[in-house]
Amino acid sequence: MAKHRILTLAITVAAATSVAAQQHEMTTPTSQRYSEPIKLYTVGLGPFVRPISSTNAEAQKYFNQGFQMMYAFAKPEAVRSFREAWKRDPDCAICYWGEAWAMGSYLNGAMTAPESPLAYEAEQKALALKGKGTEKERDFIDALSVRYVQKFDASKRIQQDRAYAEAMRKLSEKYPDDLDAMTLYGDALFLLLPRRGYRDANSAPVRQLHQVLEAVLAKDIKHPGACHLYVHATESTTVAAKAEPCAEFLGSSIPGASHINHMPSHTWSQTGRWGDSVRANLEAWQSDLKAAKGEGFAIYPEHNLHMLAFAASMDGQGAVATKAGKEYAALRKDTIYEVLTLVRFGKFGDIAAVTARPSSEVSAGLWDFAQGYARLRTGDTTGANEFLAKVKKAAGSSKAVFRGHPASVLLGVAGGILEGEILRSDDKLKNALKAFERAVKAEDKIDYDEPEPLPFSARHWLGAALLDLERPQDAERVYREDLKKHPHNGWSLFGLKQALLAQGKPTAEVDQDLASSWARADVVLTSSRY
Numbered sequence: 001m002a003k004h005r006i007l008t009l010a011i012t013v014a015a016a017t018s019v020a021a022q023q024h025e026m027t028t029p030t031s032q033r034y035s036e037p038i039k040l041y042t043v044g045l046g047p048f049v050r051p052i053s054s055t056n057a058e059a060q061k062y063f064n065q066g067f068q069m070m071y072a073f074a075k076p077e078a079v080r081s082f083r084e085a086w087k088r089d090p091d092c093a094i095c096y097w098g099e100a101w102a103m104g105s106y107l108n109g110a111m112t113a114p115e116s117p118l119a120y121e122a123e124q125k126a127l128a129l130k131g132k133g134t135e136k137e138r139d140f141i142d143a144l145s146v147r148y149v150q151k152f153d154a155s156k157r158i159q160q161d162r163a164y165a166e167a168m169r170k171l172s173e174k175y176p177d178d179l180d181a182m183t184l185y186g187d188a189l190f191l192l193l194p195r196r197g198y199r200d201a202n203s204a205p206v207r208q209l210h211q212v213l214e215a216v217l218a219k220d221i222k223h224p225g226a227c228h229l230y231v232h233a234t235e236s237t238t239v240a241a242k243a244e245p246c247a248e249f250l251g252s253s254i255p256g257a258s259h260i261n262h263m264p265s266h267t268w269s270q271t272g273r274w275g276d277s278v279r280a281n282l283e284a285w286q287s288d289l290k291a292a293k294g295e296g297f298a299i300y301p302e303h304n305l306h307m308l309a310f311a312a313s314m315d316g317q318g319a320v321a322t323k324a325g326k327e328y329a330a331l332r333k334d335t336i337y338e339v340l341t342l343v344r345f346g347k348f349g350d351i352a353a354v355t356a357r358p359s360s361e362v363s364a365g366l367w368d369f370a371q372g373y374a375r376l377r378t379g380d381t382t383g384a385n386e387f388l389a390k391v392k393k394a395a396g397s398s399k400a401v402f403r404g405h406p407a408s409v410l411l412g413v414a415g416g417i418l419e420g421e422i423l424r425s426d427d428k429l430k431n432a433l434k435a436f437e438r439a440v441k442a443e444d445k446i447d448y449d450e451p452e453p454l455p456f457s458a459r460h461w462l463g464a465a466l467l468d469l470e471r472p473q474d475a476e477r478v479y480r481e482d483l484k485k486h487p488h489n490g491w492s493l494f495g496l497k498q499a500l501l502a503q504g505k506p507t508a509e510v511d512q513d514l515a516s517s518w519a520r521a522d523v524v525l526t527s528s529r530y
Contacts, residue, residue: 030114034103038080041065043295044256044287048224050180052094053134059088063095067180070102071225072257074299075109078102086125093129094137096122097144101184104147105161105191107232116152123148136175143167164188172212179216183225186212190229196404198448201237209233210242221246224253224260231266236448240270251280258287259299265307266450272487274315275520281308282320302331306451309337313455314489316521318345321455329356336363336402337455339370344456345523346530348374362402362410365394369414376421377530384422391415405446405453412442413454417461429469436462440478456491457482460528463495472502479528490518495528 040061048071049064066081082098089095103119105111111119123144130138147164165188172178172185189209193199199206210233216226227246234243247264254260262284268277284304290296305328312321322345325337335356342351351374358364372387395411402410416439423432439458446452459482466475479496486492493514500507518525 030112031118033076034079034118035083036080038077038084039294040084041256041294044254044290044297046224046252046254048253052092053132053137054085054089054092054095056089056092059085059092059095062088063092063098066098066102068224068254068257069297070106071228072254072260072297072299073106073108073228074257074259074297075102075106077297091129091132093126093131093133093141096126096129097137097141100126100144100148105157107187107190107195107229110154110157113152113154116148120148120150120152136178139171139174140181143171158192161188161191165192177219179220179223179226182212182216183223183229186216186226186229186233190233196447196449197236199233199237201234201239206233206237210239214242217246222249222253224250227253228260228263231263235266235270235450240267243267244271251283256287256290256296257299258284258291258297258301258304261287262300262304262307265311269307269311269314269451272489272517274311274488274517277311278308278315278317278320278520281305281311281324284308302328305331306337309341310451310455313341313344314486314491316490316518316523316525318347318521318523321345322347322350325455329354334358334360334363336366339367340455343370343373344530346377348377348530352378360402361394361398361400362405362407365391365398365407365411366414368394369411369418372418373421376418376425381422381425384418388415388418388422391418403449403453405449409442409445410453413439413446413458415439416442417458420461420465424465424468429465433462433465433469436465456529457486457489460491460495463492463499464528467495467498467502470502472499475499476503488513488517490514490521490525491528493517494525 040058045065045068048068050067052060052063054060062081062085066078066085069078069081079099079102082095082102085098086092086095100119100122103115103122126141127145130141146167147160149160168185168188172182175181186209189212193205213226213230213233216223217230227250231243231247234240244267247267251261251264262281265277265280268280281304285308287296288298288301288304291298305324309321309324309328312324321341325341329335329338335354335358339351339354351370357367368387368390372384372391375383375387391411392415395408395415398407400407416435420432420435420439423435436458440462443458459478463475463478466478476496476499479492479499482492493510497507497510497514500510
């Protein structure tokens with residue numbers, strides 16, 4: 001834990017630097033953003049290599065670096081690496097292919113109109129030089145040529161995406177032992193699916209995607225690109241656990257890439273391995289730190305902190321969760337997770353000290369919820385009701401969204417929880433129960449996200465209220481429902497144990513799960529919520 005404390009003290013400056021760099025990239029003209037030189041990293045890269053026909057050693061190293069960067073979703077760094085490769089060898093056709101490939105759409109972002117002519121130009125250069133490459137390199141270049149057109153129309157990009165997926169299918173069939181060809185075929189298929197939302201693992205498109213990536217992993221369980229995509233392809237299905245074998249290796253496959261370090265946590269959170277999820281995001285955080293001295297690659301540092309706060313909240317690690325929430329506030333200038341993690345762990349005296357009300361409507365409403373909850377717990381019912389009125393007003397009127405989630409949904413959850421606790425404190429338990437049920441109903445409308453926007457479940461409040469009303473059978477049902485969504489979380493396991501004891505049922509299995517799941521917790525539970 002001493003190591004983690006050192007990281008916590010140092011993260012603000014380092015991560016703020018990386019966020020500033022990302023913001024600079026977003027405001028820098030596209031051509032300039034991709035043309036800035038990049039160094040050849042000697043620390044932080046993994047063992048992945050893809051031999052090319054160039055005899056220039058540095059061109060080969062930069063090509064390997066570009067591939068690893070793209071597999072880690074570090075798109076600007078990938079493009080710049082491939083550019084450095086062809087600078088070392090101007091006749092390297094596959095190096096231009098690399099630039100064109102990296103410039104295109106990927107899972108976290110579609111190619112933009114300003115990027116299109118750059119991708120087209122790089123691909124045309126690759127086509128002009130392809131005669132100097134191997135047969136396989138020529139085939140890769142030809143397959144990519146259908147992805148870009150001279151006159152780009154974003155509304156018609158899907159036509160090029162479909163053509164590219166078909167070209168990659170043929171390429172992967174010609175070279176079935178080329179794991180990168182198969183991985184890029186999987187990537188092309190993935191781009192034809194909606195990025196967000198729950199996926200039916202039995203649907204033909206999803207099943208096809210899984211089969212392609214599974215074929216790669218059957219030959220190399222440690223392939224960073226295939227496993228990265230497979231985690232994303234399975235996490236929003238009922239078969240998220242299928243990615244566990246490759247996720248065991250993924251985090252260290254490109255040691256300095258924070259997004260790769262972080263990615264196993266998507267699987268761990270879906271399967272209830274909360275401690276492993278915390279560890280993965282601490283490792284990602286460490287890479288964000290190392291980026292400040294050129295030994296790591298900071299990729300989505302605020303996302304790493306969000307996932308860390310969420311996983312640590314489910315794992316009972318209050319110190320880690322609340323610190324992650326505080327650092328998120330420092331990075332994003334948004335105190336949402338600072339106050340929500342404090343609510344989760346009952347740090348009510350600390351909430352009032354968080355005086356910076358966020359500017360965005362949803363975050364502001366959740367800040368109001370936290371302030372009202374803290375007022376209630378410190379004996380100020382009047383103040384709690386005043387904040388509740390603000391939350392309910394925003395829930396009913398705001399059209400804002402947070403990470404794609406409507407204010408009406410997120411503030412509906414928060415408002416129901418706060419209203420229920422206010423009624424409960426006034427011994428109006430039946431009315432409180434209705435408020436908690438409304439909160440659960442709103443929570444069930446939250447679309448799939450990675451991680452979820454709230455670091456707690458409304459069922460933790462509903463289950464506790466049902467126990468107060470001496471309805472342990474109903475409480476058992478509620479806690480089991482939550483454990484289906486959030487396996488092995490100690491809050492619901494504790495509530496489930498109480499519900500079973502109240503019914504005179506055996507608790508040995510739950511006791512064992514709770515002991516294991518709560519082994520890293522720094523809080524003692526007396527209820528499933530504070």
